Amino acid sequence: MSAALLAWVDGQLLAAEQATVSVYDRGFRSGEGVFETLRSYGDHVFRLTAHLDRARAGATELGFDAGEVEPLTAAVQATASANLAALGGADSALRLTVSAGTIDPHSLFPGTPGGPPTVVVTSHALRPTPPSATAVTVPLARELPHVKAVSYLVAVTARRRAREQGADEALLTSADGQILEGASSNVFLVYDGGLVTPPLSAGVLAGVTRSVVVTVAERLGIPLAQRVIAGAELLDADEALLTATTREIVPLVAVDDRPIGSGAPGPVTRRLQAGYRDEVAREITGRSR
Numbered sequence: 001m002s003a004a005l006l007a008w009v010d011g012q013l014l015a016a017e018q019a020t021v022s023v024y025d026r027g028f029r030s031g032e033g034v035f036e037t038l039r040s041y042g043d044h045v046f047r048l049t050a051h052l053d054r055a056r057a058g059a060t061e062l063g064f065d066a067g068e069v070e071p072l073t074a075a076v077q078a079t080a081s082a083n084l085a086a087l088g089g090a091d092s093a094l095r096l097t098v099s100a101g102t103i104d105p106h107s108l109f110p111g112t113p114g115g116p117p118t119v120v121v122t123s124h125a126l127r128p129t130p131p132s133a134t135a136v137t138v139p140l141a142r143e144l145p146h147v148k149a150v151s152y153l154v155a156v157t158a159r160r161r162a163r164e165q166g167a168d169e170a171l172l173t174s175a176d177g178q179i180l181e182g183a184s185s186n187v188f189l190v191y192d193g194g195l196v197t198p199p200l201s202a203g204v205l206a207g208v209t210r211s212v213v214v215t216v217a218e219r220l221g222i223p224l225a226q227r228v229i230a231g232a233e234l235l236d237a238d239e240a241l242l243t244a245t246t247r248e249i250v251p252l253v254a255v256d257d258r259p260i261g262s263g264a265p266g267p268v269t270r271r272l273q274a275g276y277r278d279e280v281a282r283e284i285t286g287r288s289r
């Protein structure tokens, strides 16, 4: 099936398996690029503008211009639409990668990004989300935590360590033992019916799903505090959950081989999952953006 998928590369839709970028691309050479993983529900790309805003802000932080929202929106939409039939009309995961474009190989390191960025969009079938997840803590923190940079080595390394220990996700911890975020997710804990999540200032990605969960919690009247979480607090939580665009909300039932709460998805997580689905439906029917 994947042979039929198309990829957007700098304004053109090409057969994904044959599509290429330059050997001089700065994303490839030095990790100067940002990416977004987006989710489409049918052909509706959820929170597209929020993802593009984060990508553009990240590019600015890396010192290049990712381009305007409109052409990036068109690129993502065109790819989602072009691959819809090949994916059987199902929900898909899309990846937008925007790098700092190509480098003049004779320029003095690190060179100055000046040319157009490289814009690539791919999409593929969404993997089924597991009903719950386990994690291990990994004492690594991401460089430039607010940027979803293509240089994703901390996340890759942490996730690999988690898998080696039989867990689904890694919970990144700071040098002083704070719980930060998952390798590719944000984390929330539940105490006495209220939610707690680390603030962005702790050094975590401003997850698009995280912000939807903040809205949903408010709508449902679930109290939420954004504060630093010490590692030792983890096992006192009644529930824990991970949030990420493709997986939405996943109950986190054990960390470091110890159960969280009852070791099964809890009632607050269930309410949030239902509320999240409502939020998706609201956006698709045009009641919120």
Ligand SMILES: Cc1ncc(COP(=O)(O)O)c(C=O)c1O
Residues within 6 Å of the ligand: 037, 142, 148, 155, 181, 182, 183, 184, 185, 186, 205, 206, 207, 208, 209, 210, 243, 244, 245, 246
């Ligand atoms: C490090 C990190 N934190 C959090 C997230 C969740 O972000 P979002 O909800 O925007 O998918 C991701 C997504 O991949 C991530 O890479």
